[in-house]
Amino acid sequence: MGDMFFYGTLCHRPLLECVLGDEREGVQISAARLPGYASYWVKSQSYPMIEPLAGGHAEGLLVRGLSERAIARLNFYEGGFSYCIEEVTVEYSGEFARADVYFPQAEQSKGEPWCLEDWAKIWGPVTVIAAQEVMQDFGIRSAAEIAQRFGSIRSRAASRIRAQDAAPTTLRGAAVPSDVRLHKASRPYADFFSVEEYELTHRRFAGGESAVLSRAGFVATDAATLLPYDPVRDRVLLIEQFRVGPFARGDAQCWSLEAIAGRIDPGETPEEAARREAQEEAHLTIGALHPVFNYYPSPGALSEFLYSYVAIADLPDDAAGLGGAVDEGEDIRAHVIGFERLMALLDTGEVQNAPLIISALWLARNRDRLRAGA
Structure with missing residues (x-):
């Protein structure tokens, strides 16, 4: 003792x-x-x-x-x-x-x-x-x-805390803890992300309980995304970087056009994360933040939850350039393009990144209002 x-x-x-x-x-x-x-x-x-x-x-x-x-x-x-x-x-x-x-x-x-x-x-x-x-x-x-990997562990923990702030249940059924019973859980992989495997049962819409189901979840931290918009020049800033997801899929084009994005650190709000990432990835100081949506990009298996914003920014020609946190292995190129070019990139399919597509469509819906208030 x-x-x-x-x-x-x-x-x-x-x-x-x-x-x-x-x-x-x-x-x-x-x-x-x-x-x-x-x-x-x-x-x-x-x-x-x-x-x-x-x-x-x-x-x-x-x-x-x-x-x-x-x-x-x-x-x-x-x-x-x-x-x-x-x-x-x-x-x-x-x-x-x-x-x-x-x-x-x-x-x-x-x-x-x-x-x-x-x-x-x-x-x-x-x-x-x-x-x-x-x-x-x-x-x-x-x-x-x-x-x-303690930083990633704490970030996942902070995500679980934010998850307790539940969204409305006006159409879907309101869940209670007894609706899902966890029989077994394991974590076969854990590093920057983790993979968790579950054996569980859940309530059925027709009543009763499901059979024991084997499910796996890819556990990522919450993240913030940011599409900078200059309402005076009618421009946006996009970033381009290599992404392992397309590479793992076998996509010949592994560089992705995206909104600025990054994980939310413990003790940090989504808004603070968005502003920090704008500095790190594009050396950009942003103004007012306009919330777009908060959402799961792929809830079938991915725990990641995104807080997306459109931000007012000053985007002259020289706002484009190279950026990223070198100590995190980031290699980022920023593009400044007009709004119409952004819409054309969506139409041709060159933009394949869900947060950017969602934010661009929100901007299309709210663009006149933002320009009128500039």
Whole structure:
């Protein structure tokens, strides 16, 4: 049995319970503090750091009676993030105890004093959902592998949070949790995307329940798309880039004409993602955002959910050019074309990208209004 002191996110009880799993039975948890230290937000990040401070103390939890497997689960969760374990003396209920603590090894920039309650309001739910996916790989993948794809895991978790904001049910039937029963789930592949396989049953329109069905879902993160439009010049900006989807299909033309697009990062709104991607992909600062539609492009198997916008922008001739985030392997060319040319590209089939087609048709419907307000 072992004892550990936590000063950061693992003080959030739902997260700690998720990481411990069944090994949480029998452990004793007490409020405690570590004298001679203080905890702070890591600057511009969503997690804390700890460092020595004369006369200070870091508030946290003392968790006692941890089994070897419980400690292994904790080490797996924390193991990919450059932490080392050191033994310290902590104070709890007027007594002192020895306990192990995760101390960061990498140098970090100190922000404001750490506040667990503030963190939990913003990051608690998404971190717990991300931890559920992480801990499903305990004993299967290494902590280093998890750390490499943790950004994608958190993005998928943030998508699950947004999915709880359900759309209307005025024509379709309103579902309740008991309408679908999950019998078995597995994740045979997980990296930037993941593939999940299910055995499930669901309610039938005629009444009763379906037979057990085997289904697979390609799990991608939510994304924002943006079609910049200059109502004065009556122009749009399109981007062109290589796409692996057409390549995998065997399409000879693997470069696609598209709207600006990118995944929505955890802690980011769809609108913020759209503006960030406009800068990254086309070095473009945009004005007012006009929502187009929010939709699943292919709900038969793909979890990806898109938030599409048309944005007001200034598009002179030199707005075209090269862009993209080099560190993400992006190689992007921007085209500035007139509205009529855009419609012609749809008619000839040269545009084969669904978000661009949807946004272009929305623009055709609302173009006169946007031009009148320019």
